[in-house]
Amino acid sequence: MGLLAWWRVKRMRDPVPGSLKVTVCAQPGTMAATASASYSALVMGVVEGPGITPRAVEFSSHVPAARCPRSGQRVPVVVDRADPHRVVIRWDQVPRRDVLGPARRANQRAAATERWKRRRRDGGSRTGA
Numbered sequence: 001m002g003l004l005a006w007w008r009v010k011r012m013r014d015p016v017p018g019s020l021k022v023t024v025c026a027q028p029g030t031m032a033a034t035a036s037a038s039y040s041a042l043v044m045g046v047v048e049g050p051g052i053t054p055r056a057v058e059f060s061s062h063v064p065a066a067r068c069p070r071s072g073q074r075v076p077v078v079v080d081r082a083d084p085h086r087v088v089i090r091w092d093q094v095p096r097r098d099v100l101g102p103a104r105r106a107n108q109r110a111a112a113t114e115r116w117k118r119r120r121r122d123g124g125s126r127t128g129a
Contacts, residue, residue: 002091005088005089005090005091008086008088009078009088012078012080012082012083012086013080013081013082013083014080014081014082015078015079015080015081016049016050016051016052016078016079016081017049017050017076017077017078017079018047018048018049018050018052018076018077018078018079019047019048019049019074019075019076019077020043020045020046020047020048020057020074020075020076020077020087020089021045021046021048021072021073021074022043022044022045022069022070022071022072022073022074022075023044023045023046023071023072024042024043024044024045024071025041025042025043025044025045025063025068025069025070025071026039026041026042026063027068027070028065028068037064037065038062038063038064038065039062039063039065040060040061040062040063041060041061041063041068042058042059042060043058043059043060043061043063043069043089044056044057044058045057045058047077047079047084047087049077049079049081049084051081052079052081052084055084055085057084057085057087059085059087061089063091064091064094066096066097067091067094067095067096067097068097069094075089075090075093075094076089076090076093076094077089077090078090
């Protein structure tokens with residue numbers, strides 16, 4: 001947990017661990033935004049925790065680009081039972097996204113297709129480069 005998150009949790013009257021089901025979080029749209037470490041986004045979702053009835057919340061947060069949550073994803077949070085609109089996302093516990101995953105898979109498919117075409121052209125030989 002970063003210093004700012006620690007400070008926000010320290011200011012809570014009754015902090016408890018909970019979860020946030022994300023309904024909206026701005027996604028990094030361009031490669032320039034993806035390359036940056038973090039960006040500011042409006043996060044909307046439903047927060048739950050022990051002793052707290054589920055309720056809709058929205059807040060602004062610095063979102064690490066590599067850990068940006070998608071709609072429907074549950075993320076760990078610390079929520080103030082005294083004021084459930086005070087929410088701190090535990091970014092260190094949010095799983096990392098594979099930002100380059102789709103590009104890597106497309107590249108692997110293209111390489112496999114080229115290998116297949118070369119084998120067909122060379123008469124089915126599996127040896128050689």
